[in-house]
Each structure stands twice: as C-alpha cells, then as structure tokens.
Amino acid sequence: MALLPTETPLGSAESGLAFLAGAPYPVLVLAADGAVVHGSGSAWNLLGRPAGAEGEELAEVAPWLLEAHSRLCAAATVRRHRPGAPAAETAVRGVIAGAEVEAHPSLRADGSVVWWLVGDTDRGLAAVVERERWELLARLPGLLLNSLNVDRCLETTAQQAAAHLADAAVVVSPHSGRALRFVTCLRDGPPVRGQVRADPAAVPGLAEALQGFPPVPSRWIDPETAPNWLLPEGLTAVGAVSVTPLPGHGVPAGALVLLRGPGHGAFTPSEEVFARLFAARAGAAVSAAVMYSEQAAITDLLMRELLPPRLEHMNGADFAGGYRASVDRDRVGGDFYDVHPAADPDGETLAVLGDVCGKGLEAAVLTGKIRNTLHALLPLADDHPRLLSLLNRALLTSHHTRFATMVLASVRRQQSRVTVRLSAAGHPAPLIVRADGRVEVSRTHGSLVGALPETTVVSDTVVLAPGEACVLYSDGVTEARGGPLGDAMFGEERLLHALGECARMPAEAIVERVLMLASQWVGGRRHDDMAVMVVAAPQGTRLSAAGRYGHGGFPA
Amino acid sequence: MTELPDPVHPAPVPAPPPAAVTLPVEGDLDHESCDTLLATITAAVSTQPAGGVVRLDCTAMTMCDSMGLSTLLQIRRRTDAAGLLLLIDHRPAVLDRLLHLTGTFEHLVRRSAVRDDDAVGA
Numbered sequence: 001m002a003l004l005p006t007e008t009p010l011g012s013a014e015s016g017l018a019f020l021a022g023a024p025y026p027v028l029v030l031a032a033d034g035a036v037v038h039g040s041g042s043a044w045n046l047l048g049r050p051a052g053a054e055g056e057e058l059a060e061v062a063p064w065l066l067e068a069h070s071r072l073c074a075a076a077t078v079r080r081h082r083p084g085a086p087a088a089e090t091a092v093r094g095v096i097a098g099a100e101v102e103a104h105p106s107l108r109a110d111g112s113v114v115w116w117l118v119g120d121t122d123r124g125l126a127a128v129v130e131r132e133r134w135e136l137l138a139r140l141p142g143l144l145l146n147s148l149n150v151d152r153c154l155e156t157t158a159q160q161a162a163a164h165l166a167d168a169a170v171v172v173s174p175h176s177g178r179a180l181r182f183v184t185c186l187r188d189g190p191p192v193r194g195q196v197r198a199d200p201a202a203v204p205g206l207a208e209a210l211q212g213f214p215p216v217p218s219r220w221i222d223p224e225t226a227p228n229w230l231l232p233e234g235l236t237a238v239g240a241v242s243v244t245p246l247p248g249h250g251v252p253a254g255a256l257v258l259l260r261g262p263g264h265g266a267f268t269p270s271e272e273v274f275a276r277l278f279a280a281r282a283g284a285a286v287s288a289a290v291m292y293s294e295q296a297a298i299t300d301l302l303m304r305e306l307l308p309p310r311l312e313h314m315n316g317a318d319f320a321g322g323y324r325a326s327v328d329r330d331r332v333g334g335d336f337y338d339v340h341p342a343a344d345p346d347g348e349t350l351a352v353l354g355d356v357c358g359k360g361l362e363a364a365v366l367t368g369k370i371r372n373t374l375h376a377l378l379p380l381a382d383d384h385p386r387l388l389s390l391l392n393r394a395l396l397t398s399h400h401t402r403f404a405t406m407v408l409a410s411v412r413r414q415q416s417r418v419t420v421r422l423s424a425a426g427h428p429a430p431l432i433v434r435a436d437g438r439v440e441v442s443r444t445h446g447s448l449v450g451a452l453p454e455t456t457v458v459s460d461t462v463v464l465a466p467g468e469a470c471v472l473y474s475d476g477v478t479e480a481r482g483g484p485l486g487d488a489m490f491g492e493e494r495l496l497h498a499l500g501e502c503a504r505m506p507a508e509a510i511v512e513r514v515l516m517l518a519s520q521w522v523g524g525r526r527h528d529d530m531a532v533m534v535v536a537a538p539q540g541t542r543l544s545a546a547g548r549y550g551h552g553g554f555p556a
Numbered sequence: 557m558t559e560l561p562d563p564v565h566p567a568p569v570p571a572p573p574p575a576a577v578t579l580p581v582e583g584d585l586d587h588e589s590c591d592t593l594l595a596t597i598t599a600a601v602s603t604q605p606a607g608g609v610v611r612l613d614c615t616a617m618t619m620c621d622s623m624g625l626s627t628l629l630q631i632r633r634r635t636d637a638a639g640l641l642l643l644i645d646h647r648p649a650v651l652d653r654l655l656h657l658t659g660t661f662e663h664l665v666r667r668s669a670v671r672d673d674d675a676v677g678a
Contacts, residue, residue: 334622357622358587401629403622405658426658447659451629456659 026117029108032073034058034066037112046117048097064094065103069113072105091118099128133274136164137281144285148292151183151193157246157256157282158185165275166242166258166267168235171282172200172210174246174254174290184232196229203230203257205243212252215276218242218267226259235259242267244279248287256282302364311507313538314341315349316413320507321533322515326359326476326526334363335474335531338371340378347412348421350374350381353472353533354406355427362402366450369395370404384408384423385457388449395450403451407444407472411535418537420470423459425449428478431471431496432462433510437503439496442470467504469536476528477514482521490521507536575608578645582616585624597631606639615646620654632664 017038020027026043030036036058044051047061059066072089091104096117104116140160144153154171161169162185173181180198185191201207204225205216223238231238239262246253256279258267267275311319321337337353352374356363373394380387387408395404405426412419422430426448432440446457464470473495480490498517502510514532577600581593600610612631620628628644635642644665647655655661 355622357626401626401633403626403629403658405622426660428657445657445659447663451626452660452663456662 020114023116028058028065028115028117030058030066030069030113030115032076032111032113034069043117046096046099046101062094062096062101064092065096065115068092068094068103068105069115072107072113073111076107076111132164136160137277140278140281141285144282145288148289150286150289150293153282153286153289154183154254155185155191155193157286158183158191161185161256161258161275161278161282162187162189165271165278167261167264168232168259170230170232170257170259171246172206172255172257174210174248174252174286180229182229184230186232186234189232189234192232194229198227198229202227203241203243206255206257209243209245209255210252212245212247215242215244215272217269218258218272221266223262230257231259235261237262239264240266242272242275244272244275246279246283246286248283249291251287253283253286253290298361299364302361302368309337309339311339311533314339315345315347315411316538317349317411317418318507318536318538319349319351319411319533320511320536321353321531322511323532324476324515324519324527324530326529334359334367335476335529336367336371337472337531337533338374340375340381342412345413348381348410349412350378351409351411351472351533351535352406353409353427353474353531354404355474355476355529355531356404357402362400366395366402366404370406370449381408381410384410384421384459385455388423388425388446388455388457392449392452392455396453401451403448405448409470409472409535416466416537418464418535419461420464420535421459421461422470423457425455425457428473428475428492429460431473431499432464433469433471433499433502435465435467435503437500439499441496464535464537466537467539469502469505469507469510469534471499471510471514472533472535473514474529474531476530477518477532480518480522480527480530482523482525482527486523486525490518494521504539507534510534510536575605576611577604577608578611578613580613580616584619584621585617585627586619586621587623590623590627594627594630598634601634601638601640604638604640607641609641609643610635611643611645613645614648614651617648617651620651625654625658625660628664629660 017029020029020038020040023040026046027040028036028043029038036054039051041051044053047053047058049057049061089105089107091102093100093102095101102118104118106114106116108114143160144156147153154173158169158171161171166187168184168186170182170184178197179195180200181193181195183191183193199207200210204221209215218240221241221243223241226238226241238259240260242258244256244258246256256275258275260267311321313319319339323335323337334356335354336356338351340350342349354370356367356370370391373391377387377390380390403426407425407427407430408423409430410421422442422444423446424430424442424444425446429442429444432442434440442460442462444458444460447455449455462470478490478492478495481487482490494517495514498514499510502513505513511532511534515530518530579596579600583589585593597610604610632642647665652661655664
C-alpha cells in the first residue's frame with residue numbers, strides 16, 4: 001500500500017511535541033507518510049534503535065505498526081471527504097524485540113498520528129526470559145550428562161550459569177577436603193579451575209551451602225565481603241552475590257556462587273528461584289557423576305585386585321589360564337582362578353578355578369574373601385574335603401545364600417608324569433585331554449561352598465603323561481549361547497570335541513583355542529564370564545630342561 | 557487284673573492335613589526374576605502356620621542360573637526357619653541337572669522328600 005502524500009506541512013510541529021518527553025509510555029509520532037516525527041527516549045529504547053532513526057528502520061523493527069499507521073491514515077483521508085465513515089482509531093498489538101506491545105493511536109489535526117506504545121513490555125520481556133529459562137532447564141541435563149566426569153560436569157555447570165544466570169559463576173566442588181576446589185567462569189568465557197586454602201565461611205552462606213543448607217537471600221550478602229579468589233579474572237568488582245547449594249542424591253554436591261558486576265543490584269527473588277531450579281538439576285548431574293566415578297574407581301580397584309595371575313611353568317608342570325569377562329560393562333566378573341606354587345619343588349601346587357554366584361560388587365567381595373581364605377588354608381591343601389569344609393564355614397553367613405563353585409587341583413610332578421588331585425565343589429568336572437586325543441571327564445563331584453551347612457566332595461586323582469592336559473573351566477564356556485541360530489548353548493559335547501583336537505598342544509594353546517571357539521560361538525552376543533585353566537605335563541623335551549629341579553637328587 | 561487304657565493318652569486321632577500353599581515358578585529364574593520370587597515366597601511363608609507345606613511348582617520354569625539357585629537356597633532357609641516344608645515340584649531336567657552338579661539336590665529335594673513322607677504319614 002502506497003503511503004498517502006503529506007497533506008499538511010509539519011513545519012515546526014516538533015517543537016510542540018516537547019511535552020511528550022514526560023509521557024508515561026513510550027510514544028512515537030509518525031507523519032502520514034510514515035516518517036518519524038518524534039520519538040520519546042523510552043520508545044527508542046523499546047525499538048532498540050538509536051534516537052532519531054528513520055521510518056525504514058521502523059519498518060524493520062515493527063512492520064505491523066507501520067501497516068496499522070497506513071491503514072489509519074487512509075481511513076482518516078476517507079473520513080475527511082465522507083464525514084460519516086467509521087473511525088479507525090483502534091489499538092493494535094504486535095511484537096517489538098520479542099515483547100508484546102499494544103499501540104494506541106491518536107490522530108492529530110495535521111494528519112500525523114501519535115502512537116502510544118503501551119507495554120506489556122515487562123510482561124512480554126519476562127515471558128521471553130521465562131521461555132529461555134525453561135529451555136535452559138530442559139537442555140541442562142543433556143549438557144551435563146554428556147560425560148559422567150565430575151570435573152567436566154562442574155565446568156559445564158559454571159559455564160551455563162555464567163551464560164544464563166549472572167555475569168560470572170563459581171562452582172565449588174563437593175568433598176573439597178582442606179582446600180576448596182572450584183571452577184570459575186565469566187560470561188562467554190572458558191571455565192577455569194582453581195583451588196585455594198580458604199575457609200568457605202569467608203563467603204556468607206557458602207559453608208552452609210556446601211553442607212546442603214538452603215540458600216541465603218542474595219540481598220543479605222554484602223558483595224564487598226566476597227574474597228578475591230572468588231572473582232574470576234576479568235571481574236574486578238562485584239555488585240551482587242548469590243550462593244545456592246547444589247543438592248545431590250542425599251549428599252550436597254557442592255555450591256553455586258553467582259556474581260554480578262556492580263550497578264545491577266541484588267539478585268531478585270525470581271532469579272534466585274530459578275538459580276535453585278538450575279542448581280537442583282546441576283546437583284543431580286554432579287552427584288551422578290561423583291557416584292559413577294566412585295563406582296568406576298571401586299570397580300577398577302577390585303578388577304585390578306581380581307585380575308587373574310600370569311601363569312607359567314611351575315614346579316614341573318605347565319599352567320595356563322585365560323579369561324573373557326562378561327560383556328556387561330562395569331560389572332566385576334564372577335569367575336576367578338589362582339595358582340599357589342608349592343613351597344618346595346617336590347611339593348604340591350594348588351590351582352583353583354571358581355565361579356562366584358551373581359555379579360557386581362557383592363560377587364567381587366565374595367571372590368576376594370574366597371581367595372584370601374584359600375590362601376590362608378593352603379597348609380591344609382593336602383586334604384581337599386577338609387579345606388572345602390573350612391572354606392564353607394568361613395563363607396557361611398545368615399545374610400545371604402551367595403555361593404561359589406570351584407575346582408581344586410593339587411598338582412605334583414612325579415618323574416615324567418604329573419599327578420593332579422581334583423575336587424569339584426559344585427563345579428563342572430575338569431576334562432582330561434589324553435595324548436591320543438581321547439577326552440575324559442574327571443569323576444570328581446561335590447557340593448558348592450558358602451550356602452549349605454555342610455559340604456560333601458568326592459575327589460579324583462588323574463595322572464598326566466607328557467603332552468597330556470587337565471582342563472578346568474567355568475560354566476560360562478559351556479553355557480555360552482550362540483551358534484548359527486543364536487540360541488544354542490556351546491555345551492559340553494562341543495567342548496569335548498574341541499579338546500579332542502588339542503592333544504599334545506601346549507597349555508597356553510589349549511586355553512586360547514577354547515576361549516576362541518567359545519567367543520566365536522557367542523559372536524557379538526552377551527555372555528557370562530568365561531574362564532579356562534589348563535594344567536599340562538610338559539612334553540619330553542621339557543624334561544631335559546628340568547635340571548633345575550634336582551641337584552642330582554631328582555630322578556630324570 | 558485288667559489293663560485299662562491310660563486315660564492321659566487317648567487313642568491317636570489322624571492329624572489334619574498340613575496347610576499347603578502352591579506357588580508357580582515361571583520362565584527364567586535368574587538375577588532379574590529372583591528378587592520377585594523371594595519376595596512372593598517370603599510373603600507366603602509369613603502367613604503359613606508352622607508345619608505347613610510350601611510347594612514350588614516349576615512346571616513352567618525354563619532356566620535357572622546361579623542366582624536362581626541361590627534364591628532357592630534362601631527360600632529353603634526361610635521355610636526351615638518358619639518350620640515349613642519346602643517341596644520343589646515338577647522340576648525340569650535343566651533344574652535337576654543344576655542341582656546335581658552343584659551338590660544341592662540332596663539338600664533341596666531329597667531331604668524334603670523324606671520329611672514329606674513323614675508329614676503325609678503315607
């Protein structure tokens with residue numbers, strides 16, 4: 001729509017508009033052609049344009065206002081020729097810089113229009129801020145949980161708080177110990193880590209916040225008292241301080257300190273409420289990260305402690321072991337094996353392979369208990385039933401019926417042969433791979449340990465000729481599900497068959513072969529822990545190398 | 557002299573059949589389902605008077621892993637403590653194999669069977 005030509009010269013109209021400066025609302029006077037005749041300071045503020053901007057700029061900021069103005073001027077022209085026409089001086093609504101504005105026109109005799117811009121500005125601006133805040137709250141957990149790393153989590157919290165809540169933010173770590181550890185961040189700056197030996201009580205409300213007490217209202221905190229370490233580089237003076245606890249899962253996860261430069265006044269109650277909402281989410285994420293990292297540290301520690309030993313040639317027999325942990329991450333496995341070499345070369349070496357019921361920390365604790373107890377009971381290893389009975393009693397508890405199954409193998413070199421005394425306590429019986437490829441199942445059987453009042457066990461003694469091996473395994477191998485259809489168990493038959501092809505193979509090779517076949521069987525699917533240990537009588541060539549066992553006394 | 561029946565000891569009357577509750581065990585009994593079963597049994601045990609019978613009907617059991625076995629052992633402890641007889645009925649072959657392998661068959665099944673005979677009086 002073309003703008004109507006100006007009918008009345010404005011002349012010195014502007015001087016007559018001086019009174020508008022005191023108007024309670026932002027006000028714009030537009031000539032009939034849309035040119036800006038006058039704008040109050042508050043109107044320019046609202047438009048976000050420097051005072052005295054042209055009509056084109058108005059078209060950019062508030063096109064709806066110019067359109068309404070043209071309609072109004074057109075109607076006024078019509079009315080001037082036809083006095084009966086309806087008046088069109090109705091208010092219009094639109095959005096300026098994100099805020100809802102109501103514009104009330106009053107026609108002047110010279111054809112120009114005074115537009116009173118009635119805001120809604122506060123409410124509109126508040127709505128925008130509110131929307132941004134909720135968006136931030138919705139986005140925050142995703143940002144924070146991107147990595148379950150405590151430091152990263154604190155850095156992100158500081159960064160987001162500085163960007164959206166204040167001029168700068170300081171996140172003080174939980175569990176700070178004697179030194180206070182914190183992350184500071186200026187708005188749009190990088191987070192900076194620091195630590196200081198200071199009393200948190202130096203910042204009003206900080207000591208309390210670190211203990212999880214509710215925040216102190218910002219207006220009660222004298223910004224002058226903020227210690228220097230609290231100020232990020234670049235923020236020289238502080239106008240307002242707010243301290244909010246980061247509530248964690250039952251324990252405080254630190255505290256959030258918001259800082260504002262001078263001249264802005266204290267944080268308002270609504271800002272403080274939002275800071276608490278923000279802190280609640282950040283605190284949950286930080287404490288999740290703290291718990292995760294603690295658990296990961298515990299799991300790491302236990303895993304290190306539970307890592308199977310490196311096995312080798314010991315006292316005239318070959319030992320090899322292998323382990324494939326369950327693919328379920330962050331779970332400590334339930335299988336274990338150990339070899340306790342005899343004190344003297346002619347003595348018995350005790351090898352143990354076991355499987356603890358269940359998973360996770362409880363299983364790990366039980367495994368540790370079993371390994372320690374077995375170690376302590378080593379002097380009694382010549383009597384397997386007694387050793388198992390004592391172990392059973394040591395493990396029995398009224399709290400639970402977690403149990404373990406295991407095979408004990410007492411290994412002794414006798415001339416060229418290796419004698420293995422086997423006791424299976426509720427565990428699959430070991431398999432014997434003969435030199436000619438036959439595979440025998442040991443006849444040992446017995447009850448599990450740790451849950452029954454008494455244990456029973458029937459031991460079995462096998463003699464391995466050179467090149468023969470005894471294979472101890474956990475049921476994770478035979479119960480591995482997979483195969484062509486994905487749901488068949490690897491099973492004892494397949495294991496027997498596979499071992500039949502392992503005759504005269506070195507111990508390490510048998511372990512690798514079994515674990516490889518089972519892993520192939522499983523494919524990428526989930527599986528339980530799989531452990532294999534092989535005790536083998538060395539082939540003839542090894543015998544001549546056995547000189548170290550006898551200084552003439554060892555009959556080779 | 558005529559022997560009179562001792563008035564203090566009247567002729568034994570057949571005892572009423574012990575109260576019994578049967579609970580089905582369905583699907584896989586493993587680390588995911590064992591807590592639920594234990595909770596159900598514990599609730600059932602608490603309502604049974606001593607001398608009663610708790611039957612686990614394993615007709616629909618498909619699998620039992622080590623946590624499942626641990627749970628059965630725990631159930632056995634609870635029923636023993638409450639003076640109840642635990643019977644594990646309709647055991648699938650896979651369960652029997654596990655019980656034999658772990659040497660718990662005697663504890664969980666045979667001892668119950670013996671007591672079962674006593675209790676029922678055959």
